[in-house]
Amino acid sequence: MPERAGIWKTTxxxxxxxxxxxxxxxxxxxxxxxxxxxxxxxxxxxxxxAGRKIFSDETLKNQIFTEMYTAKWWHILQVSTLxxxxxxxxxxxx
Numbered sequence: 001m002p003e004r005a006g007i008w009k010t011t012x013x014x015x016x017x018x019x020x021x022x023x024x025x026x027x028x029x030x031x032x033x034x035x036x037x038x039x040x041x042x043x044x045x046x047x048x049x050a051g052r053k054i055f056s057d058e059t060l061k062n063q064i065f066t067e068m069y070t071a072k073w074w075h076i077l078q079v080s081t082l083x084x085x086x087x088x089x090x091x092x093x094x
Contacts, residue, residue, distance in 0.1 A: 005033040007028065008028055048069045051074040051078050054070055
């Protein structure tokens with residue numbers, strides 16, 4: 001993740017059930033990180049915002065599922081009636 005994705009923040013977590021343990025959580029503002037990814041000229045051409053149906057041949061009988069955007073649930077979600085407001089966004093980071 002490039003530096004333009006925002007500054008790193010650090011938070012310590014501890015739980016009453018485990019008083020002798022603490023955990024360090026490091027993170028960046030997710031909105032700034034998303035903005036950074038969308039502005040990246042190397043990544044933006046590869047981003048997919050709509051489902052796609054891919055078939056093995058012209059008969060349209062054998063659908064190929066290779067990526068999340070080729071899944072049936074993605075298409076169903078996009079054509080379904082959703083509440084008004086911000087659009088659905090699914091982000092997976094590897």
